[in-house]
Amino acid sequence: MKPLEQALNDYLSLKRRLGFRFQAQAISLRSFVVFLQAEGVPYITTELALRWATQPAKAQPFRWARRLGVVRRFAIWLSAVDPRTEIPAADLLPHRYRRKPPHIYSDEEIERLLRQAQQLHSPRGLRAFTYTTLFGLLEVTGMRVSEPLGLDRQDVDFVRGILHIRRSKFGKSRYVPVHPSTVEALKGYAEARDRLFPAPPTPTFFLSERGRRITRFVAARTFALLSLQIGLRVPAKRRSGRSPRLMDLRHRFAVRTLVHWYRAGLDVERELPKLSTYLGHVHVNDTYWYLEAVPELLQLATDRLIQEEVQP
Numbered sequence: 001m002k003p004l005e006q007a008l009n010d011y012l013s014l015k016r017r018l019g020f021r022f023q024a025q026a027i028s029l030r031s032f033v034v035f036l037q038a039e040g041v042p043y044i045t046t047e048l049a050l051r052w053a054t055q056p057a058k059a060q061p062f063r064w065a066r067r068l069g070v071v072r073r074f075a076i077w078l079s080a081v082d083p084r085t086e087i088p089a090a091d092l093l094p095h096r097y098r099r100k101p102p103h104i105y106s107d108e109e110i111e112r113l114l115r116q117a118q119q120l121h122s123p124r125g126l127r128a129f130t131y132t133t134l135f136g137l138l139e140v141t142g143m144r145v146s147e148p149l150g151l152d153r154q155d156v157d158f159v160r161g162i163l164h165i166r167r168s169k170f171g172k173s174r175y176v177p178v179h180p181s182t183v184e185a186l187k188g189y190a191e192a193r194d195r196l197f198p199a200p201p202t203p204t205f206f207l208s209e210r211g212r213r214i215t216r217f218v219a220a221r222t223f224a225l226l227s228l229q230i231g232l233r234v235p236a237k238r239r240s241g242r243s244p245r246l247m248d249l250r251h252r253f254a255v256r257t258l259v260h261w262y263r264a265g266l267d268v269e270r271e272l273p274k275l276s277t278y279l280g281h282v283h284v285n286d287t288y289w290y291l292e293a294v295p296e297l298l299q300l301a302t303d304r305l306i307q308e309e310v311q312p
Contacts, residue, residue, distance in 0.1 A: 003042070004033055004036060004037075004042055004043065004044075005033055005037075007078055007081065007082070008029055008030065008033050008074070011029075011074055011077055011078070012026050012029070014077075021167075025070050028067055028070050028071075029070060029071070029074055031052075032049070032052050032070075032071055032074075035048070035052045036048060036052075043082055043084040043085055043086075044071070044074075044075045044078060044085045044086055044087075045086045046086045046087075046088045046089075046092070049068060049071045049072070049075070049086075049088050050068065050088065050092060050093075052067070052071070053065075053067040053068035053071060053093065054093075060095075061093070061095035062095045062096055062098075064093050064095065065093040065094065065095040065096065068088055068092060068093050071088065072087060072088045072090070075087045075088065100243075102244075102248050102251030102252075102255070103243065103244030103245070103248045103251070104248070104251060104252050104255050104256075105139075105244070105248065105249065105252045109232060110139055110252075112230045112232070113135060113223075113226060113227065113230065113232065114132055114135060114136060116226045116229055116230050117131045117132040117135055117226055118132050120222070120226075122209065123209065124196055124209055125192075125196060126192070126193060126196050126197070126207060126208075126209055127208070127209045129189060129192050129193075130189070130193075130206055130207060130208070130209075130214070131219075131222055131223075131226075133185060133186065133188075133189040133206070134148060134149075134206055134214075134219065135223065135246075135249070136185060137178075137182065137185075137186070138246070138249040138250070139249050139252065139253065140178070140179065140182055140253070141163075141176055141178060141182070141253065142249070142250045142252075142253025142254055142257075142278070142279055143163075143165070143176065143250065143280075144168060144247070144250060144280070145216050145219055145220065145246055145247060146168065146216050147165045147168050147280075148163075148205070148206060149204075149206060149213065149214050149215070149216060149219060150165070150166065150168070151163060151164075151165075151204070151205040151206065152203040152204055152205060153190075153203055153204075153205050154203070155205065156186060156190070156205055158183055158186070158187055158190075160177075161177055161178050161179070161180060161182075161183045162175050162176065162177050162178070163175070163176040163177075163178060164176075165280065168280055172280055172282070174277070174280055176278065190205070193207055197211045200212075219246065220245075220246050223246040224246075227244070232244065250279070253279075254275065254279060254287065257275055258275070272284055272287055275287055
């Protein structure tokens, strides 16, 4: 019978061969195995899995459930080779994450945000240009924050107007076509960037003031501080305030697209897979969420359903 640590390595290797990144899960499972070893138990028990999953005590319950779910899936696999393995019940921690209603930015809020980004302190003259272009790109494409930050220069095709997103969430890659006006804005940024950094140490498209790739944390932090300065975020104990979020630019794009389709009289159910593909959703259900998350969209969907029912 294989030691638990070797069994975990086999499990992680299998997952990665199947195409899963499994980075966060691997960290959690290694932590769990260390926990079991400290307890002197060489196999998984429900009691120890539950005790490990509910740490730290101040964490939100849905995070406990997520940790236990990672262990449970490992236990299911492990039980085939180690009959001592106990599989925690699926409903042992029934807590689920509930998405926060998105903030749908108005045109006026977007304009104020971009104007404020243009005022960012920038000794080399690039920081303001970088964030104005980055936030503008997020607004017009609905990409995840990590996706434009992960772009290299070779991923931006100015001729065809296409962005190549490589191994984004769930390991998926896709092509994102953009409007000619967006291409021109990206060209303008690239020209300014190349003048300031003709030989940067990284191939990244969006450069920091130091000529390096921008992290997601820094981008979100910059956005939060700018939003606080224009009164878009609410002051809180944290210096950057709270709500709305940078990822809400993605929600704005999705919602505006759906509203446009409804008002144009299009068959939204038929068109929805196109939006799912463009956004990089794994399941179309992820896109359907916007219908119930935004009252205006829910009302438009309801009105359309009523119209279809009354038509002869």
